[in-house]
Amino acid sequence: MKENILVIGSSGQIGSELTLALRNIYGNDNVFATDIRESSKEITQSGPFHLLDVLDEKRLIHFVIRYKITQIYLLAAVLSGNAEKLPLQAWDINMKSLMNILDLSREVGIKKIFWPSSIAVFGITTPRVNTPQLTIMEPNTVYGISKLAGERWCEYYNNKYNLDIRSIRYPGLISYKTEAGGGTTDYAVEIFYSAIEKKSYECFLKPDTTLPMMFMPDAIRGTTELMEAEKSKIKVKSSYNLSGISFNPEELSNEIKKFIPEFKITYNPDFRQKIADSWPQSIDDSVAKNEWGWKSEYDLNKMTDIMLKEIKKKFESKV
Numbered sequence: 001m002k003e004n005i006l007v008i009g010s011s012g013q014i015g016s017e018l019t020l021a022l023r024n025i026y027g028n029d030n031v032f033a034t035d036i037r038e039s040s041k042e043i044t045q046s047g048p049f050h051l052l053d054v055l056d057e058k059r060l061i062h063f064v065i066r067y068k069i070t071q072i073y074l075l076a077a078v079l080s081g082n083a084e085k086l087p088l089q090a091w092d093i094n095m096k097s098l099m100n101i102l103d104l105s106r107e108v109g110i111k112k113i114f115w116p117s118s119i120a121v122f123g124i125t126t127p128r129v130n131t132p133q134l135t136i137m138e139p140n141t142v143y144g145i146s147k148l149a150g151e152r153w154c155e156y157y158n159n160k161y162n163l164d165i166r167s168i169r170y171p172g173l174i175s176y177k178t179e180a181g182g183g184t185t186d187y188a189v190e191i192f193y194s195a196i197e198k199k200s201y202e203c204f205l206k207p208d209t210t211l212p213m214m215f216m217p218d219a220i221r222g223t224t225e226l227m228e229a230e231k232s233k234i235k236v237k238s239s240y241n242l243s244g245i246s247f248n249p250e251e252l253s254n255e256i257k258k259f260i261p262e263f264k265i266t267y268n269p270d271f272r273q274k275i276a277d278s279w280p281q282s283i284d285d286s287v288a289k290n291e292w293g294w295k296s297e298y299d300l301n302k303m304t305d306i307m308l309k310e311i312k313k314k315f316e317s318k319v
């Protein structure tokens with residue numbers, strides 16, 4: 001059967017790349033990119049793009065019926081750092097968008113839904129090294145609380161209404177196409193731009209703050225593989241742990257120095273240090289490996305090499 005896929009948040013860090021990957025799999029015309037702001041030319045020129053607000057329930061349901069949508073990817077969210085600045089608004093946006101999609105999907109019979117969770121669902125009482133799939137979860141950030149509540153709702157709709165909702169607890173995502181915004185792991189993207197532009201970077205986390213990270217191509221492949229996997233393999237109805245590369249700012253800056261020897265890093269931790277200190281250092285993803293065959297491909301060196309080359313190209317094309 002022909003799939004019609006709705007991507008909500010196609011202008012964001014994940015959406016700008018996942019939309020193109022989905023168009024490769026399902027055909028350009030069958031992947032409807034939407035966002036509250038304009039997406040990149042790559043997206044608006046390769047297939048349908050519409051301005052759409054996921055909080056506007058009426059327009060959303062009209063859209064889904066009009067374009068005979070069969071799958072939804074909900075990628076719109078307020079990230080951890082920004083959420084701490086406006087807690088209630090962030091809670092409202094993150095939860096309302098998910099509940100709108102879950103309920104609409106139940107009503108119209110959407111076949112498959114993807115919703116991203118995060119390592120932010122864990123907290124200071126969670127074992128921080130090789131954090132298991134199933135463990136203590138007491139997040140103390142608004143973002144983490146909204147993601148944990150969301151996971152519970154996904155499992156609830158999966159069990160109660162037999163909705164096929166699939167999810168990944170993304171680590172910090174590193175990419176060169178679209179910058180994130182307002183996240184705690186964002187330093188690991190900013191550092192590359194600053195390294196090329198200024199040969200220096202002032203980091204908002206301490207040098208030894210190890211966090212789980214992942215290069216975007218791994219995250220995109222993981223997402224499409226999860227969504228393509230046979231339903232019987234997907235036993236976790238909340239969200240899967242996925243691991244990529246764990247490193248701290250000092251290790252990342254040492255890697256960058258291998259390519260840019262004059263690069264200098266300084267440290268000026270801000271409020272995001274506390275958020276980072278409550279998150280795991282590394283993730284055990286054996287459940288995802290065993291159930292649907294997940295495997296990450298990129299290491300720190302390979303990722304750093306590609307990030308620097310691609311961001312350099314971006315700066316050169318602007319000149």
Ligand code: SER
Pocket residue numbers: 079080081117118119120143170171172173182183184185186
């Ligand atoms: N990268 C996100 C953030 O830092 C975590 O999911 O907010």
